[in-house]
Amino acid sequence: MSNSARRIGLTGGIGSGKSTVARLLTQLGALLIDTDAIARSLTQAGGAAIAPLREQLGERFIAPDGALDRAAVRERVFQDPQAKRQLEAVLHPLILAECDARAAAAPAHQRLVFDVPLLAESVQRWRARVDRIVVVDCSEATQVQRVMARSGWTQDAVQAVIAQQASRAQRLAIADDVIANDGLSLDALQAHVLALWQRWNLNN
Structure with missing residues (x-):
């Protein structure tokens, strides 16, 4: 890690509040490069990932409109680690290339x-x-509560997604900065993000 804080890697588990933190950082002047949005673009009809995914996963995972059938793929990768590896082998290099181009x-x-x-x-x-990795952190109970409230998923469905992701301890182990987002109001979260932003500016 360099002393600079020009390039920030932002991560957090589902329901952590990561997307809210990303929005707050853009309001402070950051340029957001959203890997989920890039993945959606790559897997829409005509996207660069469609042909190799059709070859790797099969025609049944391509929707009638020509886009990736995300629900079918999500179900498959939960059940089959090999399918998950095939999906990532196609998508990750394409996502990284687009991130590098935008940067x-x-x-x-x-x-x-x-x-x-x-x-x-x-x-x-x-x-x-x-230059720095920022982890938005909260308890698993908070993750479950938030995702159930916003998406209408069952508790079992949310916990299945959490189980597929890195553990809380694994994320915290790679963090240069941690935003603890259990029970914070939006104003308190905003103040935390602003304090980080100002510290990065001082260190640049």
Whole structure:
């Protein structure tokens, strides 16, 4: 990790509040590079990942409109680790290439925030690309409560997703900065993010 804080890797488990933190950072002036949004673009009809995913996973995982059938793939990768590896082998290099292209096109002094839900699972790829890793952290109980409230999922469904992700301890182990987001109001969260931003500015 360098002393600079120009490139920030942002991660957190489902329901942690990571997307809210990303939005607050953009309001402070960061340029957001959202890997989930890039993945959706790559897997829409005509996206660069469709042909190799059709070859790897099979035609039944491509929806009638030509996009990836995300629900069918999600169900498959939960059940089959090999399918998960096949999906990642196609998507990860394409996502990283697009992230690199967007970063290269950004102004020289622009702070970049890479929103990477699975950063802990691929930390070796990302550590060389970012100056600091920020983890938005909360308890599993809070994750479950938030996702059930916003998505209408069952508790079992949320816990199944959590089980597929890196553990809380694994994320905290790679963190340069931690935003503890259990029971924070939006104002308190905003104040925490602002304090981090100001500290990064002082260290640059």
